[in-house]
Amino acid sequence: MPDEVSSYFDQKFKNFIARIYSELTLVIEEYDDGLNRNKLFKAAKLCLEPKIPPNVNRIKINLPKKESEVSLSVEKNQAVVDVFNGVRLKWKFELKPAPDQELCNNGNYIKKKKTLKLFTLSSNRINHDTWQSAILDHPSTFDTLAMVTDMKKMIMDDLERFLKRKDYYRRVGKAWKRGYLLFGPLGTGKSSLIAAMANYLHFDVYDLELSSVEGNKHLRKVLIATENKSILVVEDIDCCTELQDRSAQARTASPYWHSPRRDLMLQIRNLILFVERILETFGLLNFTNGLWSSSGDERIIVFTTNHKDRLDPALLRPGRMDVHIHMSYCTLCGFKILASNYLGITEHPLFSEVEELIEQTKVTPAEVAE
Numbered sequence: 001m002p003d004e005v006s007s008y009f010d011q012k013f014k015n016f017i018a019r020i021y022s023e024l025t026l027v028i029e030e031y032d033d034g035l036n037r038n039k040l041f042k043a044a045k046l047c048l049e050p051k052i053p054p055n056v057n058r059i060k061i062n063l064p065k066k067e068s069e070v071s072l073s074v075e076k077n078q079a080v081v082d083v084f085n086g087v088r089l090k091w092k093f094e095l096k097p098a099p100d101q102e103l104c105n106n107g108n109y110i111k112k113k114k115t116l117k118l119f120t121l122s123s124n125r126i127n128h129d130t131w132q133s134a135i136l137d138h139p140s141t142f143d144t145l146a147m148v149t150d151m152k153k154m155i156m157d158d159l160e161r162f163l164k165r166k167d168y169y170r171r172v173g174k175a176w177k178r179g180y181l182l183f184g185p186l187g188t189g190k191s192s193l194i195a196a197m198a199n200y201l202h203f204d205v206y207d208l209e210l211s212s213v214e215g216n217k218h219l220r221k222v223l224i225a226t227e228n229k230s231i232l233v234v235e236d237i238d239c240c241t242e243l244q245d246r247s248a249q250a251r252t253a254s255p256y257w258h259s260p261r262r263d264l265m266l267q268i269r270n271l272i273l274f275v276e277r278i279l280e281t282f283g284l285l286n287f288t289n290g291l292w293s294s295s296g297d298e299r300i301i302v303f304t305t306n307h308k309d310r311l312d313p314a315l316l317r318p319g320r321m322d323v324h325i326h327m328s329y330c331t332l333c334g335f336k337i338l339a340s341n342y343l344g345i346t347e348h349p350l351f352s353e354v355e356e357l358i359e360q361t362k363v364t365p366a367e368v369a370e
């Protein structure tokens, strides 16, 4: 719109408002509907600072974390009167919770405790691309996890470092995401570790079953629908290689040029399925590398497998699976944690005997827990 026309409407609007109201209230909120700070709020605070009248008997003093100068502000519900260009302004500071805060008993606002959610894809064919959520109330934490202490610390430090590196990822032009590969036998705590990570970060979990994905288009749609600050879990990533093995076995057993028509059809079907699954897997990885770099923030992707050796090396490279975590059989340290979780025992005369036995046996934490 040309400037002249715009200022004409502007003036008309002001005259109209002035005729109806002698007073106008402008509300400057600290946050917008999300959790983004309103720059006007900070500007208004700065502008008010030198105007705090001498008769005010309570002044708030603050030394913000990254600043060197003390800032002053009026207490809530106190008014400060100011005149600007002949217009009388009455400033009032009202306390309101930020979107992520709630009022607690002592009258202060505290950060709301987030209810974690577990999202799975709907099994209904009509809305198979929508995520359905349930409350994620898994008790697993890094304290209850039967795992060597150094390993736990390494994972927690890695997660912490990841959260603090927003600027780093921006600077180097990489997606703010981190990929973890959890590998090891059944019942060694892969799901428990994922739950512990979610509880530690307060991130929701999206559980993606590759078998329910119907190609790249579908995959894109469901990934776009996931939120920031979340963990995407792709379990049993090796399932596509199983298909490969099956078709390879079939090939050696009965090469199709010698097999009857039925076997040939079966092999072609297996091959198509395998290629499709591979494309899905790579589609997922390319997608996470590409699209998330522009639109997604703070994403953790966890892949699990019982057979790391079956995975294609291309899937394992850093940037796709940055941290490889071997979930293994129970150690004495793990045994003690389980004994404490389940029986409340921290010391026992039999622990030295258990140490000897556990070194000779391959027992999973799930078996010990049972």
Ligand SMILES: Nc1ncnc2c1ncn2[C@@H]1O[C@H](COP(=O)(O)OP(=O)(O)OP(=O)(O)O)[C@@H](O)[C@H]1O
Binding pocket: 144, 145, 146, 147, 185, 186, 187, 188, 189, 190, 191, 192, 193, 306, 327, 364, 365, 366, 367, 369
């Ligand atoms: N490392 C562990 N720490 C604490 N509990 C564990 C651990 N591993 C297994 N458990 C116990 O065994 C049960 C099964 O473990 P979990 O599902 O986490 O193993 P998993 O490796 O994901 O198994 P799967 O590969 O079969 O999915 C858990 O509910 C938990 O009670």
